[in-house]
Amino acid sequence: NEPIVKYKRVLLKISGEALMGDQGYGLHPPTVERIAREVKSVRDLGVEICMVIGGGNIFRGLAGSAQGMERTTADYMGMLATVMNALAMQGALESMGVFTRVISAIPMDQVCEPYIRRRAVRHLEKKRVCIFAAGTGNPYFTTDTAATLRANEMSCEAIFKGTKVDGVYDMDPKKHAHAKRYDTVSYDEVLQKNLGVMDASAIALARDNNLPIIVFSLDEPGGFRGILAGQGTYTRVQ
Numbered sequence: 001n002e003p004i005v006k007y008k009r010v011l012l013k014i015s016g017e018a019l020m021g022d023q024g025y026g027l028h029p030p031t032v033e034r035i036a037r038e039v040k041s042v043r044d045l046g047v048e049i050c051m052v053i054g055g056g057n058i059f060r061g062l063a064g065s066a067q068g069m070e071r072t073t074a075d076y077m078g079m080l081a082t083v084m085n086a087l088a089m090q091g092a093l094e095s096m097g098v099f100t101r102v103i104s105a106i107p108m109d110q111v112c113e114p115y116i117r118r119r120a121v122r123h124l125e126k127k128r129v130c131i132f133a134a135g136t137g138n139p140y141f142t143t144d145t146a147a148t149l150r151a152n153e154m155s156c157e158a159i160f161k162g163t164k165v166d167g168v169y170d171m172d173p174k175k176h177a178h179a180k181r182y183d184t185v186s187y188d189e190v191l192q193k194n195l196g197v198m199d200a201s202a203i204a205l206a207r208d209n210n211l212p213i214i215v216f217s218l219d220e221p222g223g224f225r226g227i228l229a230g231q232g233t234y235t236r237v238q
C-alpha cells in the first residue's frame with residue numbers, strides 16, 4: 001500500500017555540514033549514504049527530486065575572506081566545495097541504483113553537466129535525481145539562494161530544508177527547553193524575527209514566488225519520506 005503523496009516535484013536543501021557526521025570537517029561516507037537512502041525512499045514514491053547541497057563542511061567564502069582572502073576568490077572556492085559534496089552524494093545514490101545527474105552552475109564538462117534548464121527538466125521527468133552544484137555560480141550568494149532559484153526554475157512545489165531540528169522554533173530548542181515550534185510561519189515573520197531558516201535573500205525570493213519552505217529534521221530516520229506521505233512534524237514557511 002503506497003501512501004498518497006501530495007508532491008510531484010520537490011527540492012531538498014541540505015547544508016554541507018549535514019554530510020560531515022560527527023567530524024569537524026569534510027565528508028563522512030556513512031552519513032552521505034544514510035542521507036542518500038532517505039532520498040532514495042522518496043524517489044521510490046515517484047516524487048521527482050532536485051537537491052542542493054552546501055559547501056560549509058569544506059569551505060565558506062566568508063571564513064576565507066575573514067582570514068584575508070579576496071572575497072570573490074573565497075566564494076569560488078566555496079562553490080567548488082559544493083561540487084565535491086554533490087559528487088559524493090551522486091556516488092552514494094548511484095551505488096543504490098538511483099540515476100543521478102550533477103549539474104553545475106559553473107561549467108566543468110569533464111566532471112559534471114553544465115546547467116541547461118530544459119535539459120535538467122528532462123532529467124527530472126525521467127526520474128533522475130538532479131543535484132545542482134556550484135550554487136548560483138556567483139560570489140556573494142549562498143546555496144540557500146541557489147536552492148530557491150533552482151526550485152523556482154524547476155517548478156518545484158516546495159523546498160524541503162533538512163536540518164538538525166524538526167522545524168522552526170521561536171528560540172534555539174537545543175538551548176531552551178520551553179522553545180516553541182511553529183506549525184506554520186509567514187515569510188515576513190521569519191525575516192522580521194530573524195528566525196534563521198535560510199538567509200534573507202533566499203526567504204525573499206521564496207516569498208515573492210509563493211514557494212513554501214518545509215523545515216524538517218534530517219536526523220529522523222524516514223522523516224523525509226514521512227512528511228511527503230503526510231506524517232511527522234515540521235514547520236511550513238508560507
Ligand code: UDP
Pocket residue numbers: 014015016017053054055056057059060061062074075076077078079081082134135136137138139140141142143144146
Ligand atoms: N557560494 C557562492 N555563491 C553561491 C553559493 C555558494 O559564492 O551561489 C559560496 C559561498 O562562499 C559559501 C560557500 O559557497 O560560503 C558554501 O555555500 P554555503 O555557505 O551556502 O554552504 P552551507 O552553509 O549550506 O553548507
